Amino acid sequence: PYQKIEDLKGKNLGLVDPNSTSGNNVPRFALDGMKIEPETFFGKVVYTGSHENAVIALGQGTVDVAANWWNDEQESNLLRMDRKKMVKADDFRIIYKSEQIVNSPMAYLSDLPEPLKASIRDAVLNLATKDKAAFDKIYEGKQGPLVAVDNKSYDPIIELNKFVDALRKKKSS
Numbered sequence: 001p002y003q004k005i006e007d008l009k010g011k012n013l014g015l016v017d018p019n020s021t022s023g024n025n026v027p028r029f030a031l032d033g034m035k036i037e038p039e040t041f042f043g044k045v046v047y048t049g050s051h052e053n054a055v056i057a058l059g060q061g062t063v064d065v066a067a068n069w070w071n072d073e074q075e076s077n078l079l080r081m082d083r084k085k086m087v088k089a090d091d092f093r094i095i096y097k098s099e100q101i102v103n104s105p106m107a108y109l110s111d112l113p114e115p116l117k118a119s120i121r122d123a124v125l126n127l128a129t130k131d132k133a134a135f136d137k138i139y140e141g142k143q144g145p146l147v148a149v150d151n152k153s154y155d156p157i158i159e160l161n162k163f164v165d166a167l168r169k170k171k172s173s
Contacts, residue, residue, distance in 0.1 A: 029159075065095070125146055125147070
């Protein structure tokens with residue numbers, strides 16, 4: 001029945017945890033960008049406690065929409081739950097996907113010798129091809145090769161953190 005966010009006015013929203021990036025902060029940031037205040041737009045906003053619980057609550061009808069993590073068409077919490085036979089992914093409709101959330105960085109001290117930095121960088125960036133078995137074991141076979149990024153890659157996360165800080169200040173005042 002629901003095709004877009006606007007169809008959910010007055011319905012119940014299931015978020016994951018107040019400290020979850022994909023299950024709370026990014027959805028709130030996206031809604032804010034649409035000029036939607038969750039606590040007034042939705043009939044009720046609840047925290048389900050985990051990404052899995054959010055999907056289960058949606059499947060059971062406890063909530064009408066739920067936030068969750070979704071990397072791509074091959075990997076998401078919904079697809080993992082489907083593989084574990086917890087739910088059928090086809091029973092759910094995805095009505096909104098945020099921009100990709102940049103994962104945690106791998107970093108080294110800036111004052112390391114350049115040859116050492118190059119060796120570390122090469123080892124990390126080439127792991128997927130040099131030792132595919134180890135790479136697939138680390139990432140459950142669901143991750144493409146790692147890529148180098150610069151500080152600008154984290155601008156969306158910096159903006160998200162500013163938004164979350166403003167939310168927390170608003171709640172505490």
